[in-house]
Amino acid sequence: MKEIITLILEDILLPPCGSLILLSIAYFIRNRFKRISKICFASGILSIYLISTPFFSIVISTPLMRAPSIENNIHLISAEAIVVLGAGTRSSAPEYFGNDTIDGHALDRLRYGAFLNRKSGLPLLLTGGFTGSTTSEAEAMNHTLEDEFNLKARWLEKKSINTKENAAFTKEILFNENITQIILVTNSYHMRRAILEFEAVGFEVIPGPTHPRIGGALNLLSFIPSGRSLHLFKSYAHEWLGIAWHYVNK
Template identity: 30%
Template sequence: MFFIKKFISYWAMPLPLALLISFIALMMLIRGRRRKLALGMLGVVWLGLFVISTPWFSDKLMAPLESQYPPYAGQEVRYVVVLGGYHESDSSLPITSYIEGDAIYRIIEGMRVALLNPESRLLVSGYARTDPLSNAEAYARLAESLGFPRERIDLQEDPRDTHEEALAAQARMGEQPFALVTSAYHMPRAMQLFEGVGLHPIPAPTGHTIKQHQELDWRRFRPALGGLAATQKAWHEYLGALWANLVASIN
């Protein structure tokens, strides 16, 4: 089920889907079949890519996700759970180069929340994929290198996605509240999955992309790689929430 979900979600992303449709349209043109339809498909796809690659569009998708939960407000907790992200280890590089993208925001916020709760434990999550280190271990090594006590860190190295992370935390947390750290855009789906297995997370979102009083100028209406990446992240979350609701209704 995990790999089926990953396969479907990949091809449902805007860029792979656009490339697939473009390939089909080009094959139709090469074979001389339904040229008007093929040209129409190409026009719609490339116009669509132009629009969804603008920061203005990605902000419109991100804003409803990031605004659902406020930042951590200092509630007392015994555990701080940091959800997994992307990493790639390389022994020739410093540990600060292992963790990439959203994951760096997550572990920094997790450490911050844990330091505000001196008696708490930091529970870091994430599997290895094909890397020698699990994402959880990479988190732990970075935290330790920045002065966080290793003896306060627990690892969940088996979960491969947010649902599995929720199940892994279930036995450890029980009824007690805990801080849940993940990217702001990912928090709604994470809360849905963790609460869905009976847990009581306190949201601690981080890595916000939407800022108050953000300047609006013409550059936000031009396509950019960052805009496309943000759109794909937001789209992934909407699809993930739809999948979670579908699985819940079946079960």
């Protein structure tokens, strides 16, 4: 319930919903408070424009994606395990004959975790609990790992529902095995917050980001609003809020 309330508040406060609230305020006070109405209207329009542009997506996501990729020297890395973070499940997927499965981000992470496992021989831990499905994220990932990659995780962490709990419950498993050095696999934009949470509980983290940022030059299209940029903004803004919340509760 707490997670649901947090997501609702996040959606209300952040654009585009927050921008629409500003525009609504501007409309209803336009006769009595003209100056404030103009400020609210301009702020609403400007915020909707900014969050819809690729340029703004680059600005707010670049600091999130600074973790370097693991290059072709994994045999030199002193990690003891690979930890793959869950990213949601799809319940009763019809194309999989009604079985639960993992979503796209989770598949990206799992595929990279399998790749690193084959290259390094390090054991896999999959972490993720029940988020609206009858199958935990960890179990769904392990089913995919077995069926499609012919691999099996050594450990499944099935209780966590957020990144903070991913770290805490993974610690309970791996510290009992005297494992403190890990390769952490998650999306590049999520890596900064994930590292904060895992280091906070005592892990030494080697980042294993998926889809790392590859530099590109700005052009005219960078300033033209797009639906993709609007979609990406929510993911990036969610990460910044999570980072801020981590420090507030530190």
